[in-house]
Amino acid sequence: MTKDPHELYWLKPGRYYLQGSEACVEGALMAGCRVFAGYPITPASEALEHAARRFPQVGGRFIQMEDEIGSASVLIGASWGGTKAMTVTSSPGFSLMQEAISIGIMSETPMVIVDIQRPGPGQGYITASQEDVMQARWGHHGEGAIIALAPASVQEMFDLTIEAFNLSERWRTPVLVMAEEPVAHLRELLYVGERKKINIFNRKKPQDLGIKPDAYLPWGHEVVAPMANWGDGYNVNFVGLVHKEDGNVTDWSPQVNYDCTRRLLSKIEENAREIAQIETKFIKGSRNVVISYGAVSRTAIEAVMEAREQNGLDLSYVRLKTLWPFPEESLREVINDVDNIFIPEMNFGMMKHPIVEALRDRCKNFVSIPSIGILHSPEHILSKIVEETK
Amino acid sequence: MSHGKRFEIRIAGFGGQGMVTIGRILGEAFSIYEGKNSANSQSYGPESRGGACKSEVVVADGEIYYPNVRRPDVLIALSQRALDTYLPDLRDSGILLIDPASVKDIPQPEKYRVHEIAAMAIAHEIGGVKYQNCVALGALYSLLAEVLKESSLRKAIADNVPPETVDINLKAFERGMSSVRRYGAEDWLRQ
Amino acid sequence: MLKYLKEEGLMGARLPLLLCPGCGHGQVLNYTLNAVDRLIKEDKIAKEKFLFISGVGCSSRLTSHYLNFDSGWTMHGRAVAVATGALLANPEFRVVVFTGDGDVASIGGNHFIHACRRNMDLTIVCMNNGLYGMTGGQQAPTSPRDMITTTTPYGNTEEAFDLCQMAEVSGASYVARWTTAHPHQVIKAIMKGIRKKGTAFIEILSQCPVHRKEEPAEMLAAYKRITIPVAKAKEGDKEKILVGEFCDHDKPDWNASYQRVIDRYKSKDV
Numbered sequence: 001m002t003k004d005p006h007e008l009y010w011l012k013p014g015r016y017y018l019q020g021s022e023a024c025v026e027g028a029l030m031a032g033c034r035v036f037a038g039y040p041i042t043p044a045s046e047a048l049e050h051a052a053r054r055f056p057q058v059g060g061r062f063i064q065m066e067d068e069i070g071s072a073s074v075l076i077g078a079s080w081g082g083t084k085a086m087t088v089t090s091s092p093g094f095s096l097m098q099e100a101i102s103i104g105i106m107s108e109t110p111m112v113i114v115d116i117q118r119p120g121p122g123q124g125y126i127t128a129s130q131e132d133v134m135q136a137r138w139g140h141h142g143e144g145a146i147i148a149l150a151p152a153s154v155q156e157m158f159d160l161t162i163e164a165f166n167l168s169e170r171w172r173t174p175v176l177v178m179a180e181e182p183v184a185h186l187r188e189l190l191y192v193g194e195r196k197k198i199n200i201f202n203r204k205k206p207q208d209l210g211i212k213p214d215a216y217l218p219w220g221h222e223v224v225a226p227m228a229n230w231g232d233g234y235n236v237n238f239v240g241l242v243h244k245e246d247g248n249v250t251d252w253s254p255q256v257n258y259d260c261t262r263r264l265l266s267k268i269e270e271n272a273r274e275i276a277q278i279e280t281k282f283i284k285g286s287r288n289v290v291i292s293y294g295a296v297s298r299t300a301i302e303a304v305m306e307a308r309e310q311n312g313l314d315l316s317y318v319r320l321k322t323l324w325p326f327p328e329e330s331l332r333e334v335i336n337d338v339d340n341i342f343i344p345e346m347n348f349g350m351m352k353h354p355i356v357e358a359l360r361d362r363c364k365n366f367v368s369i370p371s372i373g374i375l376h377s378p379e380h381i382l383s384k385i386v387e388e389t390k
Numbered sequence: 391m392s393h394g395k396r397f398e399i400r401i402a403g404f405g406g407q408g409m410v411t412i413g414r415i416l417g418e419a420f421s422i423y424e425g426k427n428s429a430n431s432q433s434y435g436p437e438s439r440g441g442a443c444k445s446e447v448v449v450a451d452g453e454i455y456y457p458n459v460r461r462p463d464v465l466i467a468l469s470q471r472a473l474d475t476y477l478p479d480l481r482d483s484g485i486l487l488i489d490p491a492s493v494k495d496i497p498q499p500e501k502y503r504v505h506e507i508a509a510m511a512i513a514h515e516i517g518g519v520k521y522q523n524c525v526a527l528g529a530l531y532s533l534l535a536e537v538l539k540e541s542s543l544r545k546a547i548a549d550n551v552p553p554e555t556v557d558i559n560l561k562a563f564e565r566g567m568s569s570v571r572r573y574g575a576e577d578w579l580r581q
Numbered sequence: 582m583l584k585y586l587k588e589e590g591l592m593g594a595r596l597p598l599l600l601c602p603g604c605g606h607g608q609v610l611n612y613t614l615n616a617v618d619r620l621i622k623e624d625k626i627a628k629e630k631f632l633f634i635s636g637v638g639c640s641s642r643l644t645s646h647y648l649n650f651d652s653g654w655t656m657h658g659r660a661v662a663v664a665t666g667a668l669l670a671n672p673e674f675r676v677v678v679f680t681g682d683g684d685v686a687s688i689g690g691n692h693f694i695h696a697c698r699r700n701m702d703l704t705i706v707c708m709n710n711g712l713y714g715m716t717g718g719q720q721a722p723t724s725p726r727d728m729i730t731t732t733t734p735y736g737n738t739e740e741a742f743d744l745c746q747m748a749e750v751s752g753a754s755y756v757a758r759w760t761t762a763h764p765h766q767v768i769k770a771i772m773k774g775i776r777k778k779g780t781a782f783i784e785i786l787s788q789c790p791v792h793r794k795e796e797p798a799e800m801l802a803a804y805k806r807i808t809i810p811v812a813k814a815k816e817g818d819k820e821k822i823l824v825g826e827f828c829d830h831d832k833p834d835w836n837a838s839y840q841r842v843i844d845r846y847k848s849k850d851v
Contacts, residue, residue: 009848017418017428035669056846061669061839065662066695073659073692077634077666080653081674085666103656127433186457187414187430189421230651231671233629235587237644238653250594295457302456378456 009058011192020157020184021047021088024114024177025054027161028086030192031200033112034060035085037074039067039093042126043181044116047088068093072100075111080238082229084165086112091120091132095139101174102140103240105264108172108225110203112164115176116184117346119373128182128375130294130346134353136176137324143261145268147275148176148324150293154188160321166201167275171267172224178323180346182295182375203227206234218247223267268325276327279319280334282308286316287339288389291331291355293320295375296344303378307385315385323351328358335362340388344369344381397449397537398459401526402476403468403492405434405443408523413445415527415546416538420449423542429457442471464534466526467493468509485533487526488573496573504573505533512565521562524551528566582614586647595647600639603797605761605787606708610643612764612785613677613706616771620675624776632667632674636660636689639715640681640708640787658688661696664703672836675775676703682723683713686742690722697751697780702834704774704781707744710789718792730792744784749828754779756827760786760804763824770826779834786822 010030018026025047028036036051038044048064055062065071071087078085089097094115104111115136119129132139136148147167151160161177168175204226206216211226213234219225228234241249242260268275281301283289292300297319307313318334320327335341341363343352349368356366369376369384399416401409410432417430432445446459464485467473473493480486486502489509496504507529513522524547531543544560551559587595600607620626631650635641637657644652655663664676678685685693685707696703712730713719719732723744727736748756755777757770767785774781786808788800809818811825 009850015422017421035666037666037669056839056843057848059843059847061836061843063665063669065665066691069659070662070665070692070695073656073662074666074669076655077653077663077668078670079666081667081670083670085670099656100659182431182457185431187417187428188454188457189427230632230653230667231629231674232651234651235649236651237648238655240654240656299456305455375458377458378460 008054010195013192013194016190016192017187018154018190019046019187020151020154020179021116022050023154023157023190024088024161024179024184025050026190026192027158028084028112028165029054029058029060030158030195030198031084031162031165032202033084033086033165034058035074035078035083036060036062036087037065037071037078037085038087038089039065039071041068041090041093043118043184044088044090044093044114046185047114047116051088068096069100072097072113075113076100076104076107076109076238079109079111080230082231084110084112084169086114086165088114088116090116090118091129092123094132094135098139098141101146102142102144104174105140105144105146106142106240106242107238108219108227108264109174110165110168110172110227111174112161112168113174113176114161114179116179116181118181125373126181127373128180128295128346129373130178130180130296130350133178133323133347134350136178144264146176146324147171147173147268148178148322150178150320150323151183152294152297152319152321153183154186154190157183158190158192162198162200166199169201169203170224171271171275172203172227173268176324178294180295182298205229205232207232217245219243220245272325272327273329276322276325276330278327278330278334279321280317282316283318283334287314288342288385289316289318289335289338289340290342290344290381290385291318291320292344293323293351296346296371299376299378299381300344303381303385306378307382311386313385313389320351326354326358328354331355331358332362335359338363340365340367342367342369342381342385342388344371344376346371346373346375348372395450396454396460398462399447399449399464399466400444400459400462400476400479401446401466401468402442402444402472404472405441407443407468408520409443409445409466409468411550412523412527413447415543415550416447418549419538419542419546420447423545424538426451427454429454431457442475444472444476464530466530468522468526470494486573487530487533487570489522489526499573505529505570506573507566507570509566512569513562516562516565517558521559524559524562525566525569528563528568529570530566531563532567532570582611582618585614585618585649587649598647599642601789601791603788603790604639605710605785605789605797606640606643608761608764609640609706609708609767609785609787610647612767613679613771616768616775617677619768620772620775626675630673630675632664632676633679634660634664634667634676635679636681636684637715638681638684638713639710639789640679641684643679658684659692660684661689661692661701661703661705665692665696665699665701668701668703668836672702672840677771677775678703678705680705680707681714682707682709682711682744683721686744686747687722694747694751697748697753697782699835700752700754700779700832702778702780702836704771704777705748705783706771707782707784708787709744709784710787710792711741712789712792714789714792745782745827748780748782752780753782753828754830754832754834755781757782758784758786758822758824758827760808760824761788762801762804766824778837779830779832
């Protein structure tokens with residue numbers, strides 16, 4: 001990674017040796033993000049520091065806010081001000097951002113929040129964790145749905161951050177990148193292709209659809225409403241109240257309330273098949289599946305391959321690239337009738353719940369394999385599997 | 391494993407000895423300059439200076455899944471506590487590199503290929519204890535000369551230290567290369 | 582001023598205002614729109630450049646419902662932070678923050694003092710009624726000692742903030758206090774604030790006749806009685822509330838300072 005401050009706009013095509021946190025920030029820049037607000041917290045501070053160096057280089061703006069609530073609030077203002085914006089934080093800061101996420105969902109604001117999780121509760125510790133994966137879905141007050149991605153490598157910290165921006169712009173929603181310290185602090189090769197070959201999506205505006213200000217319905221026209229930004233001349237009003245499709249917040253009724261929050265929920269949940277991604281290996285005909293996500297999937301695939309090659313075990317591998325919306329349909333497409341589903345997580349079994357809900361008619365035995373505060377070793381996962389399948 | 395063989399290096403000591411930097415240097419040397427794949431990670435005790443610190447590099451031609459060291463081929467131990475903690479994991483006949491100033495006691499040295507480098511003393515001579523990491527790196531290089539080119543390491547060092555210290559770090563590296571000794575074999579040389 | 586208000590629209594009928602009869606906030610809206618109108622005409626600022634952001638509370642209802650401008654009715658206490666974000670996206674916005682004493686100095690206190698410290702280029706119009714109006718009349722950090730409110734039924738045992746002192750000490754460029762009984766001064770102050778590059782904090786004592794259980798006309802008259810302009814204040818006027826301009830600096834706002842960093846470090850191939 002060059003140190004010349006005048007050299008880099010977007011990463012030029014090539015191979016780089018970067019930390020996950022750095023790759024995440026580079027992905028954001030590649031996606032066109034030009035505002036970064038953050039607050040120092042271990043293990044996310046490296047991302048802030050990298051952003052502080054890089055954002056001015058691309059003509060963007062970095063601000064260290066007074067707290068995480070301020071950081072999340074800046075994302076709302078910057079997004080409505082017309083720019084892609086992001087923050088990177090860790091679990092205690094993530095808790096503080098929930099109100100902003102909530103209003104981001106209601107107001108359908110594109111924004112990206114990266115949570116480099118750490119063990120909790122409370123101050124917890126500063127090492128590896130996946131303890132926020134339920135908070136990602138349910139931490140914001142109120143109904144509504146959200147998109148959360150789980151990168152498993154430095155390459156994915158880059159690729160999935162770009163994807164996070166694309167999804168947030170496409171679906172007009174906050175998108176969470178649920179990272180962990182073992183990947184955020186890991187250094188690995190990052191392959192960057194030509195920018196014009198990378199798919200970058202920008203929010204649709206009413207101007208693009210030929211809709212004039214006096215005909216513009218802020219929450220209408222399409223399933224995902226085109227978004228007029230401040231300064232576009234549309235006299236657009238950001239508001240966090242329950243509203244009708246035409247923007248009316250005055251004529252509240254239970255039906256209006258139902259329709260509004262139902263629409264926000266459906267916007268994401270009904271498009272889960274398109275949004276949510278999984279990855280599989282050795283799945284066809286396998287009776288024992290290991291389902292994992294994020295950093296743990298690195299250990300899981302190592303364990304699965306070793307078990308197959310050295311012990312001749314029938315084990316297959318499924319990785320959730322998207323945590324929310326939960327990829328229920330995709331999972332049911334690849335898992336038909338199995339004996340055991342093993343779910344290693346760096347928590348006591350959080351994603352186990354939607355997995356069981358999705359597959360309880362296809363499997364009798366769901367086994368959590370927790371590791372708290374530290375990434376599982378292959379031995380840890382394998383010994384549990386061997387014990388269970390004896 | 392079908393994803394290829396791994397070569398694993400673990401560097402351990404206490405915080406402030408520059409292990410994280412040499413882990414990064416090694417990782418970059420292998421990945422950027424040698425065309426291999428590598429994963430470099432680190433972990434700490436809670437204190438930033440003086441607490442336990444470990445840096446790891448996993449090298450492979452193919453894809454690296456589990457990013458941490460499982461059974462190191464090489465252990466650099468820059469403190470007694472680091473040696474006590476991590477020696478049991480080292481492969482039989484693995485390379486063990488220690489600084490005799492801080493590591494006095496090695497159980498069953500005959501199981502391994504043990505070498506020593508007076509990293510702290512040499513660094514002190516050159517200009518400061520903070521250069522001990524590149525001294526150790528030089529020593530390591532001469533033990534791994536078939537696996538890694540000197541030019542790759544020199545370029546990686548230049549990329550990862552403050553520009554005004556590149557020369558002195560390279561000097562530390564060169565001193566390390568020429569000062570590494572087989573453990574126990576040098577007593578008669580010193581007389 | 583009506584052209585700056587939405588009478589009808591997607592959000593429903595906007596007029597009459599939902600504010601209580603005699604509420605001072607309607608006056609503040611009037612004065613603000615007067616100021617903005619004069620700036621549009623005198624300084625030829627395009628109407629699209631104006632952006633009104635508010636938090637939550639009676640004062641914050643002035644955005645969105647009524648304004649024919651870009652606006653944001655955001656989170657309680659966070660208007661200043663959201664406004665900061667807008668300025669980072671587009672330094673050319675002329676941002677006016679409508680807020681109240683509780684919104685800006687209680688839950689929003691941290692963002693308030695930091696925005697002043699950063700000298701963000703925004704104009705904070707703080708309607709101070711010394712209580713929480715929307716939620717039913719609870720104490721605020723600006724409620725004087727001994728005041729009876731719904732959460733200080735035995736009398737307030739705490740002291741009140743001096744919001745202008747906080748703004749000034751935190752680094753705001755322009756700080757002034759007036760009341761709803763000083764229309765011309767308020768209009769001039771808001772104009773000056775918007776023209777000022779940097780943080781302008783304009784505190785306007787604004788009557789809440791419903792929760793104070795007083796007649797609005799008497800409250801306005803009282804505002805004239807209990808206040809004294811800074812220029813005229815003498816040693817013996819300790820009982821009175823100072824009004825007027827407390828500071829007026831010209832110094833670079835946050836975006837101007839940061840722009841120097843961008844200009845220096847921006848990549849050559851941008």
